Amino acid sequence: MGDSDRIEILKTVGATSQFFYFFVMNFEPFIFSCVLQQKSLKFLHMNKKIITLFTIILSFTTVIAFAQDAQEILGIAKETKTKEYYQQQSELWKGKTQKEPQNANAWYNYYKAMRAFYQRDDMSTWNNDRGAIFVKLQPIINASKKHIGQKYEYFLMESVNTDDGEKAFDYLKKAYVINPDRIETYEGLLTRYIIDQDWSEAKEVALRIYESNLYSNQAYLWNHNVLVSTRGQSIIFSHGDMDTLPRHVLQLANGVGENAFIVNEWLLGYHEKYRNKVCQHLGIRNYSKKLSDFADMATFKNAIVTYIIEQSKSTYQIYFGCGTDIQLFEKLGIKENMYLTGVVFQYSEEALDNLSLAIDNFENRYNLDYLMTNYQFHPHDAIIQKYLNATYIPGLNKLKKHYATVEDQRKAEKYNQLMHQIAVNSGRQAEIEAWYK
Known part of the structure; x- marks a missing residue:
């Protein structure tokens, strides 16, 4: 993780930490x-x-x-x-x-x-x-x-x-x-x-x-943007319901992001059958240790995730959503290899031009119109707006600063307005704006 990314993430750590806490x-x-x-x-x-x-x-x-x-x-x-x-x-x-x-x-x-x-x-x-x-x-x-x-x-x-x-x-x-x-x-x-x-x-x-219409349009579009952030044969780690189930629905019902294999971290820990099926799909040996070998479930599942990364990194691109608490990367020992590329972190052991990837994601791949105008009312919208949409903030702030540096005020203001709208819609405007102002 480059110095600029680390500073960017630390300034907006509220976004990732609170999102992870929600899950x-x-x-x-x-x-x-x-x-x-x-x-x-x-x-x-x-x-x-x-x-x-x-x-x-x-x-x-x-x-x-x-x-x-x-x-x-x-x-x-x-x-x-x-x-x-x-x-x-x-x-x-x-x-x-x-x-x-x-x-x-x-x-x-x-x-x-x-x-x-x-x-x-x-x-x-x-x-x-x-x-x-x-x-x-x-x-x-x-x-x-x-x-x-x-x-x-x-x-x-x-x-x-x-x-x-x-x-x-x-x-x-x-x-x-x-x-x-x-x-x-x-x-x-x-x-x-x-x-x-x-x-x-x-x-x-x-x-x-x-x-x-079990899930809201906002839930689908947020998960869509995560999936289209991946490139090539990929693994995308997820944490909970709202970043796992709608994501699978998009793949299975709409063919979105079929290049990405979705792996839920906590299901890895709780279900041996799931764990073994994931390893089989990835072409690696089953993880041999048991929960009893570890202090608690969190430590156990972290060890499994680390094992999957080590065994798969040569054949798969590896991603985590921006909702991931960055402390997890420290626990996994991969903090220096994580790059912010939009609404995801990408793992790479070589230097990565993540600014170019973030620009491509936000400007060519993501559907962001719903952040400004939502034409659907859904019971899940409050959760999406309060937590999930806040995970755009680190990437948007990165682009805003980039365009301010190169004196493209139109684009800098565009991303500033998106962040402002996310903050307003979240119901905690002052708190979120404090992350990047």
Whole structure:
């Protein structure tokens, strides 16, 4: 990583750190609940008393602002809600189940609200012993069965309330058979087929996802821009739901970025079958060490990623999204080999003209119109605008400075306006603008 890139990234470290934090706290594939283990991100350096005071004020004002109506629960991966919000929503949905005990949707949202509450309330237990939380949630499912029987929602709840992958998959398929047109099973099925590398089944589900508008246009365009950043035979590492599943949908349903092999870091750690299938695809030996050889899951998956890079770097171009915490590169020992080329980092052991690559990406490959004008309303937009779109900032700032240096004020202002619009749309304008002003 060149000095100028290092300075650029350090100045905008909030973008990558907060984006990575979002994935750490919100990664939850629908079936397998592969929750991240990393808990020591240090992107906020604030006095503990200030944090406590701020939390109290925020909690108080948030509770006041809560709607008194039961709201559809999207879950922690797709909405930015507090523990208090989910606690209130669980009470509201519980009340609906008492008034309308045969309302399957009420039971399902009651379950989802309580699940999200437990996740927000005790992330450590969710990370390390989620079976204990499943035990707390099981009575909701058992009670629902007495009233709604084996309906679609019952099988959905059972599918996400177990550590047993085969059992979860069986419940999910039962729900899918009842109503294959409902979207709630699609992410779980796609996740399972990705783990199995069963691309025929994955494509069928991906087409259903694409046709159903499950993901927002913004999610697709952001992932599109990541995929088209890759060149030649490539590996692109991903972290969570929103940088993995829509990306696979684009490849399978639209043929975007078919040169890039998507590898989810955390699935590598949690699923031996996935790990071995990835190694088989890349033409390298299976990784031989086990989780028990390491202190925790984060260290284990980092070792697997390092192994894949070392074994594949001679035949594959290797990329990470800009949402990657740059501290990960330090832990992997590859910081000096990472180059910012747009909305991705590219690995290279030789000097890389990353400015030219960034210019080509932003000016010839990326679709950026949606950053200025969005013609679709989608429930996921708030997440995309608050976190994902912020990952453009390091690359945009690099280009703005370049064009200011060569005295091309028109282009410098163009990229300045894009950064400004991203900051405004994020809902945290002052915070984001502080990264680059």
